[in-house]
Amino acid sequence: MQEQAITRRADATPHAASLIEGLRDIGYSLESAISDVIDNSITAGASCIEILADTFSHEPFIAIVDDGKGMTEEELVSAMRPGSKNPLDNRDEQDLGRFGLGLKSASFSQCRRLTVISRKSERTSAAVWDLDDVAERNEWTVQLPDEVVGIPGIDHLGSSGTLVVWQKLDRLSAGYSQNAVRRAEVINQRLSETERHLRLVFHRFMEEVKPLRILMNGRQLRPLDPFAKRHPATMADPAERLTLSHGDVEIQSFTLPHHHRMSKAEWEDIGGPEGHLKSQGFYLYRGKRLILYGTWFSLCRQSELTKLSRVRIDIPNSMDGDWSIDVKKSSAQLPPIVRDRLKKVIERIQDGSKRTYRKRGQKLVDHERLPMWNRVQASGQISYRPNVDHPAFAAFAESLPPDLRRGFFNCIALVGASLPIETLHADMAGAPEQIVPDRVDEDTLVQAVQSTLSVLLRAKKDLKEIVSLMKDVDPFRSSWEDTQRIIAATIGTKEEV
Ligand SMILES: Nc1ncnc2c1ncn2[C@@H]1O[C@H](COP(=O)(O)OP(=O)(O)O)[C@@H](O)[C@H]1O
Ligand SMILES: [Mg+2]
Known part of the structure; x- marks a missing residue:
């Protein structure tokens, strides 16, 4: 198409109030929203991340505090800008971010008031997005409060780090704004579901030599390794590497121990609320952070035969485009070359489990x-x-x-x-x-x-x-x-x- 000389233009600045409301609905859940905020803390080098939640008070809040490198006021204001980084820019290998949107879109998916307080080089800065304020003023301006006393969780912020506070939890308390007890029950239930998700999504950071600690209201979460690698009866195939233009993909298959060989608690923990049948499949990690799991990407069905098979796929953040990683970092699509390789992996797994089943059947009919x-x-x-x-x-x-x-x-x-x-x-x-x-x-x-x-x-x-x-x-x-x-x-x- 030939470009024509443009003589006329019109202002099409988005309406702050409606666009920022639209950011709320890109499909986060409480667990994917908290995970996205934690991603930022990990990228900022945090070694301890605390989730604080007061669900019983009149004004319930959820706060996430880290001891990472923190931000100056200028960095903070830039962090509050929706689209603060171009997704096409190169990112550090350790950077778990993607679109420069996560902090804002994840927070607004759960609350109407986002406060971020950050401490760096002994200076504390604060910024607030309040959707009611934006709606009223219809302007892209964040509030910069001078005073931070009384902000929930502020006493947990150390000499450097960042505190993210969600207030006006309208989404989480939907339908129960008048009934504080029921509301607290609902939020607590969602938080306890979130706990397992975090143990799983960040397990590799929590298992490192200098482990990341994640605490929920003071209680440290245990990592949940979906491959039970430490269990002596787990079987691991050798890892294979696939070199593509934007980086390497690493694939490794695991077979979990039969339930006879695990304690009931272990078996249930690793199977999760959906059970083992639904938890088999690929586990896709981007920069060691689990982004998708419990699916064979439509390459085969989840069957009893392959129930104990879980396949780890590791990709670097340089391949986001090839895998169509979305803003929530919870969906992805297989590049064709990877798809072909994974088909072979599945065939091998299916052959293997048919053999084990046949052996078991044999035992049953063997007269001896x-x-x-x-x-x-x-x-x-x-x-x-x-x-x-x-x-x-x-x-x-x-x-x-x-x-x-x-x-x-x-x-x-x-x-x-x-x-x-x-x-x-x-x-x-x-x-x-x-x-x-x-x-x-x-x-x-x-x-x-x-x-x-x-x-x-x-x-x-x-x-x-x-x-x-x-x-x-x-x-x-x-x-x-x-x-x-x-x-x-x-x-x-x-x-x-
Ligand atoms: N906890 C934090 N500590 C330090 N910097 C942060 C923190 N959270 C966010 N930031 C800064 O804000 C930016 C925007 O975050 P976000 O909206 O999640 O987008 P992305 O993670 O995709 O860059 C980050 O790139 C980072 O520079
Ligand atoms: Mg982010």
Whole structure:
């Protein structure tokens, strides 16, 4: 298109009041808003960040204080300017910012009054954006108060650092402005959801040699590593590197330990409120800060088969354009080359987990392994049938007179035929780890252990082999300590005799 000489122009300065209101609605949540403010503190070199919230008072507030390098008044005024930095400028590798908007847009998404107090070289500066004031004056002017006493959180600001205070929390208290108790409940609930998000999003900063500390109302948050790298049963594939024009992408796959190998608390913590099925997938980090997680980017479905797989992707901030990182730093799109590579990663993961499942299935059908249940697959259908040849059944049946024996086998067949398949399906889809084998009482266990032992001893198996066979099958596996004790007692008696 040819450019024409322009002779006329008209003033099109945005209306301060409406544009600043528009900044509120780009889709932040409380957790993504607080994370964006924390990003600034990390970029400013903070080693401790405190979140202070008073939700019960008449005028609730949320404050975020850091001990970073702080700002002069001039820097502060520039920081308050929406669009204070051009997204096309180069940024330091450590800089977590992007558009020069975060502080303002994140804050206004939650509140109508943003106060920032910053201390640098022993000078304290303060600036306030109050949306009601902007609406009234319709001007792009920030207030510069002389007095900072009485600002919530000011006594937490040290010799250098920055305090960000949100007041007039209209969004957070939506619908409850008249009911202080209910309002406090709602805000506190949201804050406790935020806590997990922060533990996850900033875990790598919190795990460093000189760890970043994040406190919420005085309580230090623990990092939450989504790959459970410290757990001895976690499996990590080697990291691979992809060099692109604007930087390197690093990819590493992890397989979480099976829930049997973790404590319940650990398993639930790492699965989060949505559970493991929804938490599998890619975890995308930009400059070590987690920006997206729990998605396969439409490359495959989140399935039971890949439930324990999580793949870490690391990108530098120089690739924002290629990945379409948005203002909230909570969405991104895959560049085509990366997409192809990730498809391969997924194929490998799927092959691997199919193999593990097959192995587990194998165990179940292997005769040597003494299954109580047989898996029978025929003409496209799968059914489970109690294994009447199992020593525990067989030995007992032998002890019965022939006419009762038949009734006994009928009862067992009935149990098999009435397996509650629909309920199992429903539970498997929801929380499969909550389905556990029922415990049997001592008497039943003793009978099962003794009859199994005698059959295996008769088959001339040595004790070591017997123990390793029994260890893998229920009901022995789930009551292993009791089983061991009963084996010892049984063998002991035999040896005495
Ligand atoms: N806690 C802080 N400590 C020091 N400087 C800050 C802090 N918060 C914001 N700033 C300054 O304000 C600027 C604007 O912040 P922001 O609106 O979040 O945009 P961005 O982070 O994309 O640059 C930052 O680039 C930084 O220079
Ligand atoms: Mg920022």
